[in-house]
Amino acid sequence: MNPRRVVITGMGTVNPLGHDVESTWRALMECRSGVSRTQLFDARTFPSTFSAQVRDYDLKNDVHNPSRHSHAGRHCRFAVGSAVQAWNQSQLAKWDGLDSSRVGIYLGSGEGSLDFDNFISLLVDAWDQNKLDTVRWAKLAYERLTLHREVEQEANMVVAHLASEFGVRGPAVNILTACAASTQAIGEAAWQVRCGDVDVMITGGAHSMIHPMGITGFNRLTALSTRNNQLESASRPFDLTRDGFVLGEGASIIIIEEYAQAKARGAKMLAEIVGFGSSADAFRITDQDPDGSGAAASMRSALADARMSPADIDYISAHGTGTKQNDQVETRAVKAVFGDLAYKVPISSVKSMLGHLIAAAGATELITCVLAIRDQLLPPTINLHTADPDCDLDYVPNAPRKANVRVCMSNSFGFGGQNNTLIIKEVL
């Protein structure tokens, strides 16, 4: 089997630093932080009082007819906006050869937010001594909960909204492998194009866990930074003083298509997806495999898929969450795969600026890789001031850097042990 080639022809994003690709890239080059005090709810007594929120996004700026998405949840609106940006850039709508049954959607999109106030009030008002009175709960729930708020929480609804926006009739898939989801989605979407099931895929991810139960969950796991007085410098991947990640939200969507088709219709090809690797730690639900073998297996598998060696990689976009464990394990895994070259290949974490977009993180980071190739510039890891002896690679600290960039590797590791790696290269 000689797989078909896959190229990226459109990109869009809505995230804490920008509502489109270019403004996001500028912010990253200016080393700006997207972190601020949490305003989506009153988090002032939470262990973490800050997050990386999308500010003032209005779907009307991207979407001609937003009424079609009037029931869409927060992350779904980010996804629709991002997808429209990407779709417009691809110019597919202007191409008369488009067959909607050969266009698919493959997202790594999270669940929608709870209808928090109503959901919680039911737990209070139907509480009887020590347990829930389900009969009373049912009576009140029929009154208070609404169809659309409930159904839009299902993670496949974002896919449904994108299908509606673009009239897609081909395969439509949503996956949710925690923080690895959108990297994995793009990798599997690329395979569907490679093996000929579809010609175009709308792929990427969307997520918002910045709600009381999301922050509660991560705070209970002690996964979040609690640097409440230094919030803009709280996300400090690979720094000795890092104390957890900063929860972000957003969406990033890309359009990928078969190379010959893109070429024939004169599309601008932004990068080629040449390698995908996926593995599982199979270690513990709470911890990564400390020797990094799962992460290393994912990188090796992507290199083999791309028929490349470590020497071919010019830049690694790290998973780099800023938790003690991730950054140490990731560093170890890069060393295992790259050997002595590990000290030469620049690696950085844009999560230092964007926060951790969870399911949407990987797709957002892949977009920064495409831009790194376009502009021959590497985005930095900000807030990196104190060296950690366990993290001794070149993390592009605190300032962007000019570099020769033709091939990039992007890593995402999910809570629970799913590891995924993509490799992209410039289109010659």
Next chain:
Amino acid sequence: MPERRVVITGLGLVTAAGAGIEPFRQALGEGRSCVKRISLFNPDGFTSTVGGELDDFSARSFVPKDYRKAVKVMARDIEIAVAAADLAFRDARLPTRGTDPDNVKLPSARLGCNIGAGLICSDLNELGQAVNSALSDGHFDMIAWGQAGMQNLTPLWLLKYLPNMLACHVTIIHGAQGPSNTIICGDASGHLSIAEAWRQIARGDADAVIAGGAESKLNPMGLLRQSKLNRLCASRNDKPASACRPFDAAHDGTVIGEGGGLLVLEGLDHALGRGARIYAEIVGFGAACDPLGADVTRPTVGGLDLAVKKAIAQAGIAPDRLGLLVAHGTGVKAEDDLESRAWQTALGESLRRVPAVAITGAIGSLFAGAGAIELATAAMALHEQTIAPTVNFERPSPDCPLNLSSEIRSQSLDYAVSGAFSIGGQSAACVLKRYEP
């Protein structure tokens, strides 16, 4: 089409009929429904009070002793997947770290895991306990919650409900370090997971993959959401066993079941190398979606006709070669009608001739857990050359021209097709083939 052939060698089912293939086969064979009044909580107050519930179910007996503590942090959906995985590997006689650690031959990096999951509902009693510790003036108080209330949740609370934890626990127990995915696409999840596993093996990324799905919506949120969608049968709460009636003239809504299925898929070379029993070969897959699916007030089957057409085309057969059609058959009248129409479009004249079966009458709607059980039903039929009856199918609905029967049918079958669709409008279909060397 992928060059490496992929076969199904193990079936692990957890349904209201019980754990394993046998109780499920028996229930279908006897035409018996396992739907009963819900006992997990008091369902009075909901429009539907019946369900395909798992009796006295726990994953404890399906995990190695040293992993039993972890069952405490498993939501019910996770427990179902963990049990189904153990059953599937044992059925396949494929030793893993979890079933037979001394005899594992397959390298862990060559074993993958793809599991379909749904939106897992938090345990409302557990969460309610914590929430009610953070009140002021009888109302929830965010300040009190942040200060102290949240401390009443176990530190690992979030991990009970992350949907990728089904696959995560299964990979840990069985030492599956190959590709691992969690597909969340409603009722289409099972077919999508299994098809993706097929591709992973075909392209050489794994030699065996455990794939399928599991879900339990038998909780207050699940009942509420499905009844807000007007999908539940509200007219037969006094006759639970007869409530879910796919394609029957008296179909009047679906019944929520819980459970799931995981299938062991292997490269044919690998299966033959270890002398495995082969249920069936997977030879075709198609997926599609309905561009109007986001409007959930309008019934949809997610472009199922296109998914089925693609799957049959990939199998390289004409519809008249099909010996079995496993329908999704939710029992919701509008969905049964649309589904019948989709099969009609895809199969044309052959529809009336191809024997069909639907399993929801026996076990209810299993959402992400449904697809793998439907494909297991197809695989068993191909293996045994016998078609199970459709439970609660008494009088055909005039709008549903599927060739269903309330009797067991024995006949020669070479190919079977199965398709499913989700709320939101995604669909997927697979074609299985009787194994021939």
